[in-house]
Amino acid sequence: MFNFLANPARFNQVTDRLMPATAGLAGLFLSIGIISALIISPPDYQQGDTVRIMYVHVPSAWMALFIYSFIAITSAIGLIWRHPFAHLSAQAAAPIGITFTILCLTTGSLWGKPMWGAWWVWDARLTSVLFLFFLYLGFMALNKAFDDPSRGEKSAAILALVGFINVPVIKFSVDWWNTLHQPASLLRADGPAIHSSMLTPLFLMALGFIFVAVCVLVTRIKVLLLKRRIRLMRINGGKLRS
Amino acid sequence: MDCFISFPKLKCFTLKNFLRRWSSPDPKRSVIIISMEFNGKNILCKRGEKEVFSGLSIKLVPGEIIELHGPNGIGKTSLLRLISGISKPTHGTFYWSDGTVSEYPERHFSRITLIGSADALKPMLTVEENLYDWTWLNRPRPERSTIISALRVFGIDALADTPVRFLSAGQKRRLTLSRLLTVETNLWLLDEPTIALDSEAVSLLKKLLVKHCESGGMAVIATNNDMQIQNTRKVNLLSYARSRQHE
Amino acid sequence: MNKLSWFIWHELKISLRNAGDTAVIVMFFLLIALLFPMGIGSSAALLTRIAPGVIWVAAILTAMLSLDSIFASDFEDGSLEQIVISPTPLILIVTAKFTAHWLITGLPLIFAVPIIGLIYDIPIKVFSLLLISMGIGTPILSLIGGLGAALVLGARRGGVLLALIVLPLLVPVLIFGTAAADAVFLGFSPKPPLLLLSAMLLAALAIAPSITTLAIRRALE
Amino acid sequence: MIEVVVEFIIMGGHAYYIWPAYIIATVGILGLWFFSIRELKYQKQILANLKEDISQKTQQRKCN
Structure with a gap:
């Protein structure tokens, strides 16, 4: 599969055909998701209407983690088989991931204020997403830190791999740390089992997010391909080898 | 459009391969040319x-x-x-x-021995230490006599104990070239x-x-x-x- | 084995020739630990309560300070190339460099902890736990920090970038290092955090040298 | 009819938290989408200009 998509010309043809479809699907899922999240699903008996923030907060947390594992996998492919296209897609996915992490953190604190009375809550999941944000930042900073882009890609890829091994360790240690310093009386966020009527908007929003991410990822890969091509043309001077 | 690198198969990474590739030369048999x-x-x-x-x-x-x-x-x-x-x-x-x-x-x-344009010398170590440590990097433990004889050939054995930062560029270059003698x-x-x-x-x-x-x-x-x-x-x-x- | 000990001695010679640098590192550690009371006030109960956390944060920052020099000087003067094309496996040299860095930065910190212990008047039980957790934890700082140093080889702002990359990875070490010492205040047995810390040490020992060799080879390519 | 709309807006008293959350989410996603499209057009523009002046240069080289 990788070899088929690896040729930029073929990649452009395939994605040009698929792009309108994915964009349409993304819009469809998002609109249905938002409507069902805001209007159709009942308010939670305990938290009232604030549970509606969950429909945005939880999918963006999923997306943040999903995109980081995408980056780690493509980096591993890029390193093992020396595949520059894999490094390119990892570099293209990073800004999307970091936007979803910021979304997750802001909606998390917006949800924490009415629920627990504080903007920032040292909840284990929220803190590990905060460190995931710094892992993304390190990846993007390392990508741009070198004059020679191929050097930057490789060391950022290695950092993505090491970071990926570390995400569960950070999650576990933050959980432990949380139970250590947890003041007893806090209401746990996911106490009540999620009611089935809340699941549908959650998955609709998650699907909407996934399709948006795919669309933006494809566009950003095209942008990076164009940048690479322009850089090569400037260096090799107009003579476009076959 | 420049096409990307084809999809080479991943060589199987077994311990045998690793040991075979990284078996250091047995110290008894010094490397004859x-x-x-x-x-x-x-x-x-x-x-x-x-x-x-x-x-x-x-x-x-x-x-x-x-x-x-x-x-x-x-x-x-x-x-x-x-x-x-x-x-x-x-x-x-x-x-x-x-x-x-x-x-x-x-x-x-x-x-192979590579003498790059940059002399890979540590300024705070002495001439003899630099050569000794470089030779030990490439061969099993060298004797001090081979080091001193290599320095003598290049005429810098008198500076054996002076730190490299006091040497002139030419002397540093001689020290780097004397590596060719300590390792065949x-x-x-x-x-x-x-x-x-x-x-x-x-x-x-x-x-x-x-x-x-x-x-x-x-x-x-x-x-x-x-x-x-x-x-x-x-x-x-x-x-x-x-x-x-x-x- | 003697090649490993020889190269550790080679690295120590380089660092100890100008011994002033290593003293600077310990002074930096003491200074950070002494700054906290200035900011937080000198109520004894509070200081003893936060002492393990302060000492661990100071240890991590001190390690960050001196990590940059592990590969940078060799990279500039070309000896890293000589090391890569020598018959000795690169993983041996990388492990020797990490151990040398630990001997220069990790060990002196553990000897400096008693002084801070007196100033923060940490009870003996907490103090001994802190020493044990530092003993297990500081090698992890050198290992994962050294991996970060190999990644930023040749980058523009290497020092700051190194901290940005490595600090998120050291969060578990900080959490369990302090938890081991806080066990006395919070009343649970210190064994689990110490065991988890040593598990992390073993994992770092397995991962860091091999991935650093990969990073160095790709850096020189 | 209006109370339904008003009641929908105040969201059971938590309007200050729910609406900003959704606004931030939409701003984030639309911003992501908009910037990458804009960048794509910008890069295509640069490529076009570059091809143009390279073809001019080759013509000059041919004629002199």
Whole structure:
């Protein structure tokens, strides 16, 4: 599969055909998701209407983690088989991931204020997403830190791999740390089992997010391909080898 | 559009492979110069994303010296780095007569000595320590006598105990070149060896090169001025150049 | 084995020749630990309560300070190339460099902890736990920090970038290092955090040298 | 009819938290989408200009 998509010309043809479809699907899922999240699903008996923030907060947390594992996998492919296209897609996915992490953190604190009375809550999941944000930042900073882009890609890829091994360790240690310093009386966020009527908007929003991410990822890969091509043309001077 | 690299199969990574590739030479048998050919087939070299040269094949027969000539930026140093195995060529392979470099990297490394344009010396260590530690890096534990005799040949054995930061550029270059004597290797890779050297040191280096070739060794020298050694083959990299400046 | 010990001695010679640098590192550690009371006030109960956390944060920052020099000087003067093309496996040299870095930065910190212990008047039980957790934890700082140093080889702002990359990875070490010492205040047995810390040490020992070799080879390519 | 709309807006008293959350989410996603499209057009523009002046240069080289 990788070899088929690896040729930029073929990649452009395939994605040009698929792009309108994915964009349409993304819009469809998002609109249905938002409507069902805001209007159709009942308010939670305990938290009232604030549970509606969950429909945005939880999918963006999923997306943040999903995109980081995408980056780690493509980096591993890029390193093992020396595949520059894999490094390119990892570099293209990073800004999307970091936007979803910021979304997750802001909606998390917006949800924490009415629920627990504080903007920032040292909840284990929220803190590990905060460190995931710094892992993304390190990846993007390392990508741009070198004059020679191929050097930057490789060391950022290695950092993505090491970071990926570390995400569960950070999650576990933050959980432990949380139970250590947890003041007893806090209401746990996911106490009540999620009611089935809340699941549908959650998955609709998650699907909407996934399709948006795919669309933006494809566009950003095209942008990076164009940048690479322009850089090569400037260096090799107009003579476009076959 | 430049197509991407095809999809090479992942060599199976077994412990046997690892041990075979990284078995260090048994210390008893010191490496005698086994006369052995070394060649590379249609090498393509990239510096960053810029293509430097391509389609170059090089063949080294024991007892032969190759001088690389060509204008600046043609890729002389890049070719030396490729031969030494620091960087892998984007296309093409280097191979000895008993196996390619990528299959037996450790055997390849024990057969070459690279004297780069930058002297890899630690300013705070003394002359003798620098040479001793470098030799121990490449061979099992050397004796102090071989180190002192190598320094004596290059006439800097009197400075054995002075830290390198007090040495002049020429003396530092002599110390770097004295590495060629403490370790017998098949292939010498010299990058601009004659910079900062006085005439006496240059003639000494020529004598060493000739003696090295008589005993079946080989050398690749990247230099701008001619070394005037008899049976050297001059290779001009201009014919393989890819970059716009040299077309 | 003797090649490993020889190269550790080679690295120590280089660092100890100008011994002033290593003293600077310990002074930096003491200074950070002494700054906290200035900011937080000198109420004894509070200081003893936060002492393990302060000492661990100071240890991590001190390690960050001196990590940059592990590979940078070799990279500039060309000896890293000589090391890569030598028959000795690169993983041996990388492990020797990490151990040398630990001997220069990790060990002196553990000897400096008693002084801070007196100033923060940490009870003996907490103090001994802190020493044990530092003993297990500081090698992890050198290992993962060294990996970061190999990644930023040749980058423009290497020092700051190194901290940005490595600090998120050291969060678990900080959490369990302090938890081991806080066990006395919070009343649970210190064994689990110490065991988890040593598990992390073993994982770092397995991962860091091999991935650093990969990073160095790709850096020199 | 209006009370339904008003009651929908105040969201059971938590309007200050729910609406900003959704606004931030939409701003984030639309911003992501908009910037990458804009960048794509910008890069295509640069490529077009570059091709143009390279073809001019080759013509000059041919005629002199």
